[in-house]
Amino acid sequence: QVQLSESGGGTAQAGGSLRLSCKASGHAYGGSSFCMGWFRQAPGNQREGVAVMGSDGKAIYAESVKGRFAISRDDSNDTQYLQMNRLKPAHTAMCYCAAVFRALRGSSCYSLIPDSIRGQGQPVTFSS
Numbered sequence: 531q532v533q534l535s536e537s538g539g540g541t542a543q544a545g546g547s548l549r550l551s552c553k554a555s556g557h558a559y560g561g562s563s564f565c566m567g568w569f570r571q572a573p574g575n576q577r578e579g580v581a582v583m584g585s586d587g588k589a590i591y592a593e594s595v596k597g598r599f600a601i602s603r604d605d606s607n608d609t610q611y612l613q614m615n616r617l618k619p620a621h622t623a624m625c626y627c628a629a630v631f632r633a634l635r636g637s638s639c640y641s642l643i644p645d646s647i648r649g650q651g652q653p654v655t656f657s658s
Contacts, residue, residue: 532556532647534627539652544619550612550652552627562587565630565639566603566610570623570654577644580625581612584636617656624651 538550554566567582581591581601589601600613610627628648630639 532629532631534629534647534649536625536627536649536652539625539654541655541657542617544617544656544658546617546656547613547615548617548654549614550625550627550654552610552612552649554608554610554629557629557631559631562603562605563633565632565634565636565643567628567639567643568601568610568612568625569628569644569648570625572623575623577626579640579643582636582639582643583610584639585633586635588636590636590640614654619656619658622655625654626651 533555534552536552542548563585565584568580569577570580571577579592581599583589583601583603598616603610626648628643628646630642630646
């Protein structure tokens with residue numbers, strides 16, 4: 531059974547940083563042969579893609595997080611990370627790790643991530 535297990539959520543002050551981690555297990559894909567990413571959902575809002583890294587190794591970001599967030603992967607451990615810097619209260623949301631288990635470029639994967647297999651979510655709260 532495929533599982534995505536997240537950690538690292540919490541509360542930080544505006545301008546601070548948080549790092550989310552997500553480990554994938556129970557799948558048959560090796561190395562970087564599938565797409566992983568993150569999406570978020572703030573109260574009363576729709577799901578919004580944040581960042582993805584495709585099987586081509588290219589990262590795609592939402593415009594609102596470019597220059598602030600960085601996605602990375604450790605394929606030897608089936609783990610991805612989202613480093614979130616210079617955060618604002620408006621960034622408060624539930625953040626979810628997600629994966630599309632097939633080879634996809636980041637540009638093709640980005641729109642699929644919010645509706646894909648996901649973890650349980652991590653609350654991310656920023657206070658002023």
